[in-house]
Amino acid sequence: xxxxxxIRGKIASIKxxxxxxxxxxxxxxxxxxxxxxxxxxxxxxxxxxxxxxGHLTKAHPEYKHAFMTVRPVKRVGVVVIxxxxxxxxxLNANLxxxxxxxxxxxxxxxxxxxxxxxxxxxxxxxxxxxxNLLATKTGLGDKPHVTDLIGSVKVxxxxxxxxxxxxxxxxxxxxxxxxxxxxxxxxxxxxxQEDVSASNGHWDYLYEPEAKDVLDALLKRxxxxxxxxxxxxxxxxxxxxxxxxxxxxxxxxxxxxxxLQLAYNKARQAAITAxxxxxxxxxxxxxx
Amino acid sequence: MSATMQLDIVSAEGEIFSxxxxxxxxxxxxxxxxxxxxHTQFITTLKPGEVRVMSGDEVSYFYVSxxxxxxxxxxxxxxxxxxxxxxxxxxxxxxxxxxxxxxAMDNAKTDLDVxxxxxxxxxxxxQIAMLGxxxxxxxxxxxMH
Numbered sequence: 001x002x003x004x005x006x007i008r009g010k011i012a013s014i015k016x017x018x019x020x021x022x023x024x025x026x027x028x029x030x031x032x033x034x035x036x037x038x039x040x041x042x043x044x045x046x047x048x049x050x051x052x053x054g055h056l057t058k059a060h061p062e063y064k065h066a067f068m069t070v071r072p073v074k075r076v077g078v079v080v081i082x083x084x085x086x087x088x089x090x091l092n093a094n095l096x097x098x099x100x101x102x103x104x105x106x107x108x109x110x111x112x113x114x115x116x117x118x119x120x121x122x123x124x125x126x127x128x129x130x131x132n133l134l135a136t137k138t139g140l141g142d143k144p145h146v147t148d149l150i151g152s153v154k155v156x157x158x159x160x161x162x163x164x165x166x167x168x169x170x171x172x173x174x175x176x177x178x179x180x181x182x183x184x185x186x187x188x189x190x191x192x193q194e195d196v197s198a199s200n201g202h203w204d205y206l207y208e209p210e211a212k213d214v215l216d217a218l219l220k221r222x223x224x225x226x227x228x229x230x231x232x233x234x235x236x237x238x239x240x241x242x243x244x245x246x247x248x249x250x251x252x253x254x255x256x257x258x259x260l261q262l263a264y265n266k267a268r269q270a271a272i273t274a275x276x277x278x279x280x281x282x283x284x285x286x287x288x
Numbered sequence: 289m290s291a292t293m294q295l296d297i298v299s300a301e302g303e304i305f306s307x308x309x310x311x312x313x314x315x316x317x318x319x320x321x322x323x324x325x326x327h328t329q330f331i332t333t334l335k336p337g338e339v340r341v342m343s344g345d346e347v348s349y350f351y352v353s354x355x356x357x358x359x360x361x362x363x364x365x366x367x368x369x370x371x372x373x374x375x376x377x378x379x380x381x382x383x384x385x386x387x388x389x390x391x392a393m394d395n396a397k398t399d400l401d402v403x404x405x406x407x408x409x410x411x412x413x414x415q416i417a418m419l420g421x422x423x424x425x426x427x428x429x430x431x432m433h
Binding site: 038041042044045048049051052055056059116133134135136137138145146147150151152154155158203204205206207208209213214217218221224225228 | 296298299300301302303306316317318321328329330331332333355356358360365367369370378379380381382383384385386388389
């Protein structure tokens with residue numbers, strides 16, 4: 001059995017760890033609140049651009065943009081959003097497991113997959129996972145900015161335009177609530193044109209300057225907006241996952257300390273008992 | 289009385305304006321456009337500049353650094369950029385992302401700084417022009433009272 005001193009040392013070290021995890025829990029909680037605010041702030045733009053795209057799919061444009069043209073799928077591109085830091089439970093692991101499952105499906109169907117990855121956890125995953133990595137962006141911090149994402153998105157859009165990928169997907173975590181984050185995957189491109197030949201008449205936009213320029217600008221922003229929204233949401237997911245993970249760690253440390261304290265008390269009691277019995281045995285020997 | 293239309297001005301980082309307006313003006317790709325309710329479907333890119341919104345006697349100004357304007361007969365949407373955009377800036381960002389992926393960083397300097405400075409200058413000039421107009425308007429109102 002461990003001696004009293006040893007156990008006391010262990011208790012002290014666990015108490016230190018517990019302090020750290022508790023602090024991290026509190027920091028993550030406050031960062032999560034702010035991340036959620038940013039998530040809400042990003043929603044109006046995402047909603048409005050979706051509305052515009054919704055109108056666009058109901059129009060009858062003379063000019064057909066590549067992003068709105070469905071092609072046979074031989075190659076796909078995926079934008080993968082992960083966090084930069086660890087200690088956030090299974091957040092990234094779950095996402096990447098889900099991704100590799102889907103990639104396997106694609107590969108057995110003979111579809112090539114290329115990636116654009118955001119966040120260093122994803123970047124280091126692809127080092128061992130392999131695959132055709134087109135773009136990487138890391139070090140976004142807790143306040144990602146649209147400007148930070150333009151490059152990674154543009155690489156994928158260029159690849160789409162040049163015919164190097166036929167579909168563009170987005171893989172990220174969905175913030176269900178503080179306890180639950182769900183890895184989700186959805187297709188960003190191509191945008192399906194609605195079939196409205198009968199419904200609300202035949203109309204098209206006036207474009208200024210040219211249909212291609214305007215649609216280029218709009219659709220680019222549409223994809224960027226989706227990636228940005230997902231990135232901001234992923235930060236909220238990361239923070240809430242970390243908060244939960246650190247809360248569990250703090251609770252576990254508390255339990256551990258309790259057990260050790262019990263062991264320490266027992267050891268102390270045992271030592272005292274042993275000492276007393278030695279003394280009484282000694283006294284008995286002298287008097288006897 | 290007169291018809292109004294819904295106008296929403298949003299940027300990726302937040303909502304800027306949302307409400308019923310009588311008319312508004314924006315800096316479209318080929319020059320300023322004025323929009324009244326029941327305008328035909330129209331879509332254009334925006335240049336850095338102001339969006340002037342009129343509802344009743346009230347005039348408000350918003351600065352946007354580019355973006356897209358979409359008009360439907362009863363609703364108009366300004367998708368404002370939250371960053372200055374230029375083709376070579378975007379290109380540079382893409383290059384950087386690719387370079388990261390290949391991990392072949394060979395610090396190639398381009399005339400990127402010049403483009404960035406020019407953009408900043410254009411934006412500053414547009415902002416100053418708008419501030420001047422705002423001040424004029426405020427001083428006029430000050431005289432009236």
